Amino acid sequence: MGMAKNMTPSSYAVLALLDLRPWTAYDLTQQAQRSLRYAWPRSERLLYSEPKKLVELGYATTYKDTSGGRSRNVYEITEEGRDALKAWGSARTQAPQIEIEALLRLLFADHGSLDDVHRALDELEEDIGEHHQAVVELMGSYLDGGHPFPQRTHLSVLFATFQIEMFKAIEGWIEFARREIHEWPTTEDLGMNERTETLTRLLARDKSPMDP
Amino acid sequence: MGMAKNMTPSSYAVLALLDLRPWTAYDLTQQAQRSLRYAWPRSERLLYSEPKKLVELGYATTYKDTSGGRSRNVYEITEEGRDALKAWGSARTQAPQIEIEALLRLLFADHGSLDDVHRALDELEEDIGEHHQAVVELMGSYLDGGHPFPQRTHLSVLFATFQIEMFKAIEGWIEFARREIHEWPTTEDLGMNERTETLTRLLARDKSPMDP
DNA sequence: ACCGTATACTGAAATCTGCAGTAAAGATAC
DNA sequence: GTATCTTTACTGCAGATTTCAGTATACGGT
Structure with a gap:
């Protein structure tokens, strides 16, 4: 069975986006490209994995949306997820990393x-x-x-x-x-x-x- | 057997330090703390691994120095290493990554x-x-x-x-x-x-x- | 009917970090 | 002198993340 997964700052970033509205993983990759990238650059691949982890941890739920063209998985934050987000605000931030x-x-x-x-x-x-x-x-x-x-x-x-x-x-x-x-x-x-x-x-x- | 290892920018950073003088891995961790960290922050762990990889690739040699207190492995750049460094200068740099x-x-x-x-x-x-x-x-x-x-x-x-x-x-x-x-x-x-x-x-x- | 692009997603290898652990030498305190 | 702390020196392993190569469907235009 999967080991207990940990919440990383990337997990919280995705959770914070889910708190704005439900997204598909694809949407998340697009949104990350627009804004997140300047403070927290992460690969497309990760943005497909993180919401799955959030579901495993009970911080999000997922459902299949078949309305549009092809079907896609939509992720939504849960109450536990909102609680976890609040707790994040009081943890010490990591030191900035600048790589040039x-x-x-x-x-x-x-x-x-x-x-x-x-x-x-x-x-x-x-x-x-x-x-x-x-x-x-x-x-x-x-x-x-x-x-x-x-x-x-x-x-x-x-x-x-x-x-x-x-x-x-x-x-x-x-x-x-x-x-x-x-x-x-x-x-x-x-x-x-x-x-x-x-x-x-x-x-x-x-x-x-x-x-x- | 080990797969063919690739040269990353971190590998070149270590190789560039070895071009200044021979270092032990421990020395490299100290030096990285002083200057490298501001342009290319890397973990101590990596600075122990990179010189080994450079030896595997023929870009460095290593010998045991038993002169001081305890013995330590000293790494030295080779001619091939110097050639590789020159080639690095003409490759496209990676885009800056800023994580805050x-x-x-x-x-x-x-x-x-x-x-x-x-x-x-x-x-x-x-x-x-x-x-x-x-x-x-x-x-x-x-x-x-x-x-x-x-x-x-x-x-x-x-x-x-x-x-x-x-x-x-x-x-x-x-x-x-x-x-x-x-x-x-x-x-x-x-x-x-x-x-x-x-x-x-x-x-x-x-x-x-x-x-x- | 064909082709290019956007949408939607996954597996696997490679890279890198963090952490725990091992151990010997040197420095400091008592 | 010996207990203790710090510095030097190094390794293994789990977990986080990237890169890359795939797979596949839908849509828009020619």
Whole structure:
């Protein structure tokens, strides 16, 4: 028999969506693509597995909807599920995890060419740019077509502000990094020169070299 | 027999460290704690497994060092390893992954109390604050004791600038979020009121509500 | 009738984390 | 000097998650 399954933050994320309305697993993958992805990116596969686990735990029920074209499994939250959600609110949050391969490349840029670093920065800019645009477009769609859950606008807006601030900070840094790298003759061996010492001093005093 | 293992970005991160000098797996866990963690957080467990995989692939060799107290396995990069590292520089980077449970809580704050949201923000502030302080202290240690790899200062400094910008952006947003939430009577049902509409309009035009 | 795309879902291998456990060396306290 | 705590050094295993390759039906247009 299946071992006792545990509730992960991903499980609570899905449960929180089910608390808004019933969804099919497919719907969940679409919704996750729209908003969840920016705070809690999870694979499509997981979004098919999680609701099943919630049913096993008694936090959701499922039924087959045959009304539309093909049949599909719809998931609905239970009272126990709503109780579990409330309890989640008081647990300690996990520390943020930020994973950026382009930064890893920069950190080890001395194994490669200047071109390699510039390409890594371009790719980071591209990836961030896509997300940036998607968030702006989402906000535009809320003005045009209205918010799918209008009573939650205050939350979406705070969340989107976080994204926009983050994207702008990263895009600003990319510009700064390009200007710095432009002064490098190669990727290697700059040592503690005048410029790097200035920057280290600023950073050690918690001043951003980008500020002034 | 073991299946053919694949090189992941984590494998390349370890390989890049081995290109600086030979390390034991334990050393790698310490180093990862100091710098890697901010771009590519990985578990201690993985940092014991990766060098073994690199040996299997012929990208590293290992020998037992019995000089100090207890014996330990030291890993060294090979020529093939250096070649593999060079090739890594030209592959497309993965898109950034940002995972912040506190934001997830905010996004679903309407299931809980105002206290719950404030606690999530406090916890985010605490976690970011710890990282922020660690980076500033690391830069301070580079001024005092010198950089462990002085020829790489230019890279550390750009990398640290990214962290500091990111931390300041998040800390600024936390303050903004607190001020906004302060105006909420409850976590629920604010709908599209004057304030949320103003914010949505700004965001849809790619303006941060925090700017002016 | 054919083709491309969206909907709807599953199994299995590979990756990675978390945790418990093992053990020896060094440091500190009494 | 010896009890105890911390650091160094490492492994096995269960559980969480991703990636990938499938399977299959419905719908829209040509």
